[in-house]
Amino acid sequence: MILHNGLRLDANLKWLFTDLPFEQRFDAAAAAGFTAVEYASPYPYPAATLVRRLADAGLTQLLINSPTGEPGSTERLGSACLPGRAAEFRAGVELGLEYAVALGSSFLHLPAGIRPINVSRDRAFAQYVANIAWAADQARGSGVRLLLEAQNKQDAPGFFLDDQAHAAAVADSIDQAHVGLLFDVYHASIDEKDVVATLREFLPRTAHVQIADSPGRAEPGTGDIPWADVFDTLKSEGYDGWIGCEYRPAITTEAGLEWIKEQIR
Known part of the structure; x- marks a missing residue:
């Protein structure tokens, strides 16, 4: 892992090391000091291929998404909220769980979809x-x-889960042991009035955190989010989960990793 002042960071291979083909990003993440990775879609690759890449690089898989539709399709951000698409959703969950188990992934994110x-x-x-x-x-x-x-709502107009309270209400009503929140600081900073207060409120229900700065969605320190307060909250509230680096590097991934020493104190 990249461990800094008690916080564990993992690499999102959809967003980081994108100058390399996907299968080479595992080794690049390991070389940069990461011991865990996440990415949205493993499905273009046989699970056995990804298992080998993880093992060869000494990495742990943390998170994948259930399948979504093609860009521009009704299901491009998921199908969970779409009436008449239950069979499609269920098939996606079954495939997602199959991959998650094979990869040893702790989490399967179920994108809600656009209403x-x-x-x-x-x-x-x-x-x-x-x-x-x-x-x-x-x-x-x-x-x-x-x-x-x-x-x-800015990046994903019409997305069904549009605030943390909405997501938490669904998780709480179903099964907190098997359903939790993915708190994305970037998304929350755009729609919530106070991202730090919102994080503190919903952290007890949060199983995983993702980060990117706003505006621009680059690494922390390139935008307006008060990162010192965000990371202090995670530490003071005893968050012991992982933090996914789901940002678009402003220059290169390796150069951008300097933010860790600058922002987490």
């Missing part, structure tokens, strides 16, 4: 809760915890 304008919020909510409850049943005994993430 169609002709579907009421109540109808989408009923479908979403039913789907997440079904997924929680499937996850029992797997060793994989399901994660729910709110995304901001």
